Structures are given as C-alpha cells and as structure tokens.
Amino acid sequence: MFxxxxxxLGTIAFAISGVLVAMEKKLDLFGVIIIAFVTAIxxxxxxxxxxxxxxxVWMRDSVYVITISGTVVFAILFRKKxxxxxxxxxxxDTIGIGLYTxxxxxxxxxxxxxxxxxxxxxxxxASFGGVLRDILCNEIPVIFRKEIYATACILGGSFYxxxxxxxxxxxxxxxxxxxxxxxxxxxAVRFKIALPxxxx
Amino acid sequence: MFxxxxxxLGTIAFAISGVLVAMEKKLDLFGVIIIAFVTAIxxxxxxxxxxxxxxxVWMRDSVYVITISGTVVFAILFRKKxxxxxxxxxxxDTIGIGLYTxxxxxxxxxxxxxxxxxxxxxxxxASFGGVLRDILCNEIPVIFRKEIYATACILGGSFYxxxxxxxxxxxxxxxxxxxxxxxxxxxAVRFKIALPxxxx
Amino acid sequence: MFxxxxxxLGTIAFAISGVLVAMEKKLDLFGVIIIAFVTAIxxxxxxxxxxxxxxxVWMRDSVYVITISGTVVFAILFRKKxxxxxxxxxxxDTIGIGLYTxxxxxxxxxxxxxxxxxxxxxxxxASFGGVLRDILCNEIPVIFRKEIYATACILGGSFYxxxxxxxxxxxxxxxxxxxxxxxxxxxAVRFKIALPxxxx
Numbered sequence: 001m002f003x004x005x006x007x008x009l010g011t012i013a014f015a016i017s018g019v020l021v022a023m024e025k026k027l028d029l030f031g032v033i034i035i036a037f038v039t040a041i042x043x044x045x046x047x048x049x050x051x052x053x054x055x056x057v058w059m060r061d062s063v064y065v066i067t068i069s070g071t072v073v074f075a076i077l078f079r080k081k082x083x084x085x086x087x088x089x090x091x092x093d094t095i096g097i098g099l100y101t102x103x104x105x106x107x108x109x110x111x112x113x114x115x116x117x118x119x120x121x122x123x124x125x126a127s128f129g130g131v132l133r134d135i136l137c138n139e140i141p142v143i144f145r146k147e148i149y150a151t152a153c154i155l156g157g158s159f160y161x162x163x164x165x166x167x168x169x170x171x172x173x174x175x176x177x178x179x180x181x182x183x184x185x186x187x188a189v190r191f192k193i194a195l196p197x198x199x200x
Numbered sequence: 201m202f203x204x205x206x207x208x209l210g211t212i213a214f215a216i217s218g219v220l221v222a223m224e225k226k227l228d229l230f231g232v233i234i235i236a237f238v239t240a241i242x243x244x245x246x247x248x249x250x251x252x253x254x255x256x257v258w259m260r261d262s263v264y265v266i267t268i269s270g271t272v273v274f275a276i277l278f279r280k281k282x283x284x285x286x287x288x289x290x291x292x293d294t295i296g297i298g299l300y301t302x303x304x305x306x307x308x309x310x311x312x313x314x315x316x317x318x319x320x321x322x323x324x325x326a327s328f329g330g331v332l333r334d335i336l337c338n339e340i341p342v343i344f345r346k347e348i349y350a351t352a353c354i355l356g357g358s359f360y361x362x363x364x365x366x367x368x369x370x371x372x373x374x375x376x377x378x379x380x381x382x383x384x385x386x387x388a389v390r391f392k393i394a395l396p397x398x399x400x
Numbered sequence: 401m402f403x404x405x406x407x408x409l410g411t412i413a414f415a416i417s418g419v420l421v422a423m424e425k426k427l428d429l430f431g432v433i434i435i436a437f438v439t440a441i442x443x444x445x446x447x448x449x450x451x452x453x454x455x456x457v458w459m460r461d462s463v464y465v466i467t468i469s470g471t472v473v474f475a476i477l478f479r480k481k482x483x484x485x486x487x488x489x490x491x492x493d494t495i496g497i498g499l500y501t502x503x504x505x506x507x508x509x510x511x512x513x514x515x516x517x518x519x520x521x522x523x524x525x526a527s528f529g530g531v532l533r534d535i536l537c538n539e540i541p542v543i544f545r546k547e548i549y550a551t552a553c554i555l556g557g558s559f560y561x562x563x564x565x566x567x568x569x570x571x572x573x574x575x576x577x578x579x580x581x582x583x584x585x586x587x588a589v590r591f592k593i594a595l596p597x598x599x600x
Contacts, residue, residue, distance in 0.1 A: 054252025
C-alpha cells in the first residue's frame with residue numbers, strides 16, 4: 001500500500017511536469033496529454049523493452065493511464081494555480097525518482113542482471129521519461145545539462161547493492177537507497193551542487 | 201484483398217509524406233529513404249515492440265520494404281509533380297490512419313489488452329511514424345501542434361469498442377470505426393476544426 | 401579473439417565520437433557519459449529490440465559497459481589531446497561500422513530473416529548509435545546529410561549475401577563484406593564522394 005501510494009504520487013508528479021513543459025511550448029491539447037504520458041511512463045517503458053518484459057507495464061495495468069488522465073485534466077483546469085504548487089511538485093518528483101530508481105533495480109535483479117546493469121535500469125526508469133519529454137519538445141534533455149539528477153539515481157542504486165553485499169536485509173537496503181536518492185537530489189538543489197565542470 | 205490494398209495505399213501515402221518532409225529539409229538520398237521508411241513503419245514498429253510481438257512486422261514480411269522502396273524511387277523521380285498530387289496524398293494518408301488505427305486495435309485485442317490500451321495502440325500505430333519523422337527532422341511533431349489527427353484515431357477506436365459492446369458484428373464495427381476516423385479527419389480539415397485552445 | 405578486439409576498438413571509437421559531440425554541446429559530465437554510451441550501444445540495442453533478443457546484449461555482457469566507462473574517463477582526461485587522434489579515431493570508427501554491420505547481419509541470419517532485412521539490421525547496428533547521438537544533441541542526424549556512411553553498410557551487406565549465394569564460404573564472405581564496407585567508406589571520404597544530389 002505504502003509503495004503503491006508513492007508510485008502513484010511519482011506518476012502524478014511526472015505527469016504534471018510533462019504538462020508544464022508542453023504548455024510552455026504551446027502544444028495543443030493532444031500534445032499536452034501525450035507529453036504528460038510520455039514523461040510519466042517513458043522510463044518504465046524503455047526499461048521493460050530493454051529486458052523484454054512485454055507488454056510493457058502500463059499496458060497491463062490501467063491504473064497508470066487512469067492516474068495520468070486524471071492528472072492532466074486537473075492540471076489543465078488549474079493551470080493558473082500550478083505555479084503555487086512548485087515546491088510540492090518538486091517534492092513529488094524527487095520522491096518519484098527515488099522510487100522509480102528502485103523499481104527499475106528490482107526488475108533488473110529479477111531478470112538476473114549484473115548489479116551495474118540493474119543500476120543502469122533504475123536510472124533509465126527514473127530519468128528517461130524526462131529525456132523523452134525534452135526530445136519531443138525539441139530541447140536538449142535538461143538532465144544532460146543541469147544539476148545532479150541521474151547521478152542521485154546512480155549513487156542510490158549503488159548504495160543498495162553495497163548494503164545487500166554487506167548482508168543488510170533487502171527491504172531496509174531498499175528503503176535506505178530511496179532515502180539516499182531523495183537526499184542527494186534535495187541537497188544538490190538546495191545547495192546548488194552540480195557535477196564538476198569539465199570544460200575549464 | 202480489400203484490407204491489403206488499403207494497407208499498401210496507406211504505406212505509400214505515409215512514405216511519400218516522409219519523402220516530402222525530408223526533401224524540404226534538404227536531406228541526402230539516404231536521409232530521404234530512411235525518413236520515408238520511418239514514417240511508414242515507425243508506428244507499427246513501436247506497437248510491436250510495446251506488446252513484444254517481435255521480430256517486428258516489417259522484418260517478417262518484405263511487402264512493406266518493397267512498397268516503400270518503390271514509392272521512394274517514384275517520389276524522387278517525379279518530385280516536381282508531387283505538389284499536384286497533394287489532394288490524393290491527403291486522402292491516402294487519411295485512409296491510412298483509419299486503417300492503421302484498426303490494425304493496431306486488432307493487435308491489442310489479440311494480445312488481450314484492455315480496450316483503452318487497444319485504442320492507445322491503434323493511435324500509436326497511426327500517428328507515431330509521423331512523430332518519428334518530425335523528431336528525426338528536428339521539428340516539434342506536427343500532431344502535437346495542429347489539427348485533429350490522433351483525436352480522430354482515439355474517437356474511432358473508442359467507437360469500435362462501443363459497437364462491439366453493443367454486440368455489433370466485429371467486421372461491421374471494424375469498418376464503421378475506420379469510416380469514423382476518416383470522416384472526423386476529413387471534416388476537421390475541411391472546416392478547420394481544431395482542439396480547444398487551452399491557453400486563453 | 402580477432403573479432404573481439406575489433407569489436408572493442410569499434411565500441412571505443414563510437415564512444416569517443418559521442419564524447420566529442422557531447423562536449424561540443426557543453427553537456428555536463430553525466431550528459432557526456434550518456435551520449436558516449438548511446439553512441440556506442442544504440443545501434444545494437446535497437447537491433448536487439450527489433451528482433452526481440454532481450455535483455456539487449458550490453459545488459460548481458462558487462463564488457464561493453466566497462467569499455468565505454470574506461471573510454472569516457474580517458475577521453476575526458478585527455479580531451480585536449482583528442483584532436484591529434486582524429487585520424488586514428490576515424491579509422492577505428494570505420495572499422496567499427498564494418499564489423500557492426502556484419503554483427504547485425506549475422507544476428508538477422510540467426511533469426512531467419514530475409515537477406516534484405518538482415519542488411520537493414522546490419523545498417524541499423526552500424527549507424528543508429530550515431531543517429532541517437534545527434535537526436536539527443538538536438539541535431540538533424542549527420543548521416544542523413546553528409547557522406548556515404550549507411551550506403552557503405554548496405555553495399556557491404558548486400559555483397560555478403562551475393563557471395564554466400566555464389567557459395568563462397570561463410571567466413572570469407574564475412575571478411576570480404578567487412579573489407580568492402582571499410583573500403584567504400586574510406587574511398588568516399590578520401591575522394592569526397594557523396595550521394596547524388598537530388599535537389600538540382
């Protein structure tokens with residue numbers, strides 16, 4: 001139940017972030033809906049395709065489509081109020097990447113992939129929706145240019161495998177990794193920490 | 201036989217629309233060929249990947265590759281005459297999306313997906329080739345910005361499930377849905393109907 | 401062993417070409433890493449997805465991830481020296497597309513696809529990484545605009561099937577095709593041969 005709530009909150013946050021970007025680009029109603037969907041399910045879709053777990057998850061469970069549709073309706077109706085929610089949205093989004101990272105890792109473990117591949121899968125799950133959103137809106141993906149985002153996923157995912165290697169119980173390691181992803185992301189934004197500049 | 205002819209006409213129309221966009225962008229011969237292929241088979245490819253029906257359909261049946269290759273040769277040879285064909289092309293394209301929508305839905309039904317997922321699959325089949333074409337040509341996909349396109353697919357696909365729910369015979373519902381997709385698209389273009397503006 | 405060395409050299413060359421493009425776009429460290437990976441494994445990933453051979457190859461064998469990671473570290477450390485290596489890089493890249501083409505064709509043959517589909521798979525394997533690199537960097541893919549690149553793959557791949565049709569022993573045909581891809585590419589660049597201009 002707890003995981004489910006977080007998963008849905010993450011989906012909502014990703015969908016809203018898609019709506020915001022699509023509306024900035026003045027896309028039409030259909031464009032906004034598609035960008036919201038792609039942002040919310042793009043990462044999980046690529047993950048499922050890469051490991052061959054098809055039909056992809058959102059096609060098997062309608063809760064994602066229903067959640068995203070409801071979110072888009074809500075976001076468009078209250079589009080003028082959305083700016084006041086920026087902080088909450090950022091929190092949802094951050095919680096979302098924490099959970100999505102671990103969902104992806106879990107799937108990789110089930111598919112018996114090596115830890116490094118699992119971490120890659122987790123990072124893809126958490127970040128690829130945003131990448132697709134930016135490509136469809138004809139932008140260089142924001143996570144390639146700014147802030148610590150995927151880096152948080154990679155560090156958190158690696159921490160999970162470190163803990164399980166140290167024989168920490170799986171569910172504790174799982175939770176600790178989520179907390180680490182979220183903490184790194186929050187601290188990076190709060191203190192404006194970015195990746196080292198490689199151009200100087 | 202009837203379906204096959206329409207399918208091929210749709211493939212031709214999509215391929216020509218790819219050639220036209222690629223030539224506007226001054227791509228080289230290979231670029232034009234690729235864009236033509238991607239436009240014609242992109243939607244079906246994504247559909248097959250999402251439901252895990254691989255190798256994807258154009259790899260198993262060479263009729264698509266042959267049709268598209270012939271179309272590209274023809275389109276390049278007669279590139280100066282293509283503008284006179286715009287109306288016929290638009291008709292082919294519209295018939296194409298009608299049929300592609302239902303082909304996608306049919307595949308979804310066979311994969312035992314929920315109706316809403318089938319409609320999504322149909323819409324992806326009909327519209328994703330054009331999306332890929334525009335991404336490869338570095339444009340925001342035209343269907344996110346203008347006119348009723350995917351909306352026609354969604355309404356037609358939903359109508360199909362409504363009819364089958366009302367126990368209409370499958371092949372009649374199939375045909376009625378194709379006619380509806382085509383009609384909505386034609387009427388939308390004829391009377392310049394667009395999606396409601398969400399920015400006012 | 402021979403194939404393995406060439407494969408790794410190809411992967412390195414593709415990864416470096418990704419680093420170079422990403423640094424031109426001033427992406428951050430994560431962006432550079434991702435573009436390097438995508439350039440090196442994008443073609444093989446799409447190939448595996450299209451034929452349904454999942455998990456995709458780089459997820460099953462860590463040699464690719466290790467090679468690419470090492471290459472990125474090296475390329476960033478010695479980024480100011482990379483321009484002196486341009487000729488060697490071009491050679492690696494050219495050898496890479498020769499081999500990648502045949503790896504893709506081999507996979508297609510194993511999946512019992514028609515020769516024309518195998519050639520398409522080979523061309524995708526060799527060229528799609530570069531296409532993804534350019535899309536992610538918000539450019540029209542360079543292979544759609546310049547030089548003989550995919551054309552070399554297509555001609556080399558077709559030559560392979562011609563030779564096997566003439567009952568040439570498989571490994572000789574394989575090697576001859578690689579040599580042909582490499583030769584066409586080298587000659588095209590050396591003598592500035594491009595595809596015929598279709599816009600005059």
